[in-house]
Amino acid sequence: MTLVITTYDWVPDFARGFVRDLRIRWACEEAGLPYQIETTPVREKSPQHFARQPFGQIPILRDGEIELFESGAILLYLGEDHDILMPRERKARTQTQQWLIAALNSLEPVVMSYVVAKLFDKDENAANLARPRLHDRLKQLVPVIEGRDFIAADRFTIADILMTDIIRGVESFGELGDYPALRAYAEPILARPAFRRAHAAQLEHFAEPA
């Protein structure tokens, strides 16, 4: 059964290459899983969309009888079936899940708080409060990542998909300059052919008129 990934029919220029269906495309590319893309309107979100995803977000994955949302949950789901995404061995799997959750609950929220204040709300006071919180987290990651090729389990996992996707977001708005160790970790992972294929496919998708 071919996997079906739902994403938006359109996003503004600045978001292209950063929409979260990328994380799922990337995992599929790593595991050699064929997938199809379906779209749902972003400018007028439909009742059908909210019925499938209560927050009106994407991605949504359909795999035969099973449908689920939240990019982190979809990565866990695919990881259960594919060793290349998440190791079977208990300690390595536990580390993978720990860093997957840390990316989603301890790193991404401080990144988003800064992005929302600075870029969406253009609230300079809030951005000035959010920025040191973001940098505290980035600084705390340095000793973890320095000299490591991967964040968990000494090998590529779904935790690296999330961590590097978040780090390249930080890079995109110019806040990664002081962290060569984070860039040294992310760059080889983002050079993987699976990421490049996934990224190119998302850019191509959003280049087409909705």
Add this chain to the structure above:
Amino acid sequence: MTLVITTYDWVPDFARGFVRDLRIRWACEEAGLPYQIETTPVREKSPQHFARQPFGQIPILRDGEIELFESGAILLYLGEDHDILMPRERKARTQTQQWLIAALNSLEPVVMSYVVAKLFDKDENAANLARPRLHDRLKQLVPVIEGRDFIAADRFTIADILMTDIIRGVESFGELGDYPALRAYAEPILARPAFRRAHAAQLEHFAEPA
């Protein structure tokens, strides 16, 4: 091997009953797992703490040879071994993981953004921007939860631990008034003996001088 949960040695009054070790205590109580508590200083966090938990957070769980952090990851870890926390059947487990991740990545961040702006930063402008984002999410949860006893898999799971712990946080700062459906969902779950024991144990822990 008895599980060991690390939490802080002290927190201010307003945080007592809301520290995240509660989620792990609760899961242990549900599964009948004995646990010990160890503490780490909160007022001057130690290098030993940062070596175990790069962000200086708690809880940390030790289970023999395995040690991990992030309350969501610890719940997943315990859930793998205990059906009462997470069902084995694929579709039910997938739903559980989906809502666990949704709680951590789509609900808790909007709650925390509001809390940080309103209560920590006392930044009224940022709080006024964060508040409707929080209420959008709460409103979106109503049709999901209305008439359901549990958020996933038609039974109690670790996803309910996270969802109801976050909802009672919202209640504690007075923003849950307009959502009787959310309260109707959370109240019976928070009346479970396992939650009550865990909550009482946390209050007792923080009542002792550090």
